Amino acid sequence: MTLSEFFSPTNTWAENRYSVAGETDVSGIAGEIDQCGITYNSPEKLELRLANSFDQLSFKAGQADQSESSKQTLVVRAVGNGNQIDIQRIPFNKIQEFTLDVSDVNALELEFLLDEDVTDCNRLGKTTAVVWDIELQ
Template sequence: MVGLLSGAMLLAAGCGGAAETTDQPTATTTVTVTTTVAAPSPTDSPTVPIETPVTDDSGEPTDSATPVALATDVAGRPLVLGNIFKYPDGWKDGRYDIADRKQATGIGGTLSGCGYEETLELRLANNFGRLKLEFGQSNSSETSDQVLVVRIDANGQYRDQKSVKLNQIAAFDLPVPKVNALKVIVSLKNTAECNGGAVEAVLMNMVLS
């Protein structure tokens, strides 16, 4: 009897041990992902140029390319286009055949149509006392029927006017004391013979003294 009880107790103990056995917990693995985020590029700002005056060795601003009043050192020599304060587009320094003169040095420009005019302005700054000027039509002008007219205004007031046909040369010799703004107004006379053709006008030997 005692043997049977001992066997039963051993059997119960064995069953109980099996029942208490549980599964082991599964190990958890943590994965760390590192993400690199690029910093945003700064937006390029437009570069604004800064204008600085051009200076000479003394540090003083130099003169600009804008035409200025004529100094007395131009006296006695023929003026060129670079001496003119304002002039029409298309006018240029060159050599021209006018009447019997060959390759005469002058300032030339084309006039088109009756009554058409152009203005060249000089700034004398009261530095001169006299103006001499010759003018005519280039022998290569498109038409031979036009009359070329040149008028001189000083300080906004009419001073003198002359006209020439093809194959002629006219001249001015005018006093210009106390004159600052001097205008040379070149035009084609509106006549019955005017047919609208173009003329190349030439100003020669424009000399201040």
Template sequence: MSSLNPWRALAALVIVAAAAGCAGGSSGQATPEPHGEQTTEATAEPTADDSTETIEPSDSATTEAPEPDWEATARESADNSDGTGPLDPDQTEGRDLTLADFFSKEGQGIDETLYGVASLEEQKGIGAVLAWEDATMELRLANRYTSLAFSAGQANSSKSSDNVLRVEIYKNGKSADFVDIPFNEVYPFNVDVSNVNALKIVLKCRTQNDRECDYDESVTGVLYSMRLGS
């Protein structure tokens, strides 16, 4: 039996080792390295700058309250006052005077409505509630008329039937005449108003002893069928 050559055995080992190394290299796969870092983008949250802006009103859009017109208010007040200028014959001819025709009215409970006077029922007239306070009504005639006719009496609704209605006429500030009218009587007046500008009719409540009435709302005096002549 021949002996084994040592050099041939060493060569065989080298070949076997080389073959094993090649087999291991071909079966293994290298893990690829990432080329770049992957980043996750966060959703952008809205900021205060992105919110809707509040629109401030401009000076031109602001509505300012108008200043009150004091002169116009004064004129309107004068137009609505009780004062009525001098009466015009063209405006009063053929009709009875009304409360609106009087330049001024002073007294308690002066009213224009329907009254019962003596035997008259629902007579349209100008009435005033009287006690210790008189009622004064003034006409401005501007010397344009010659006569004033009317009737006067106590309303059937007067609280007292014992007192007297006094009707006193003033021409241009001076007393010209007066008449006392008991309850349930009517007195017709026909007053000369020639050259008269201011004519006042004053109603008073008097007792039968010619004293002031001593309690409120004693008498309701009524004037009716008032007409001016020119």
């Protein structure tokens, strides 16, 4: 999937080639993430409108090797029709694969934020979240 297939993406997101956890030339969608936790902040989001027409979404996510900070932990949260489907914490130099059940889901949001449990999260700097190999079935 490409960025244009997401519902009204903000200008935070861009398509390019990235290096993630030693994998080079990864063709994906990336955005700078600088919000720690979701208590008081609105996380960066990518949204898909699925029209209840798919059963599964799979993708990979990680932090770009060129991220400002290598000490952050990226949190990726999947929310379908307002309900959490999955949440994963991804440290620098790791790749997380997702396989989500999206049957009966119309609006799917992928939320990206920094793990507020990391000591000095607000002072460690931004990270660049990368999402790739996005497939709907």
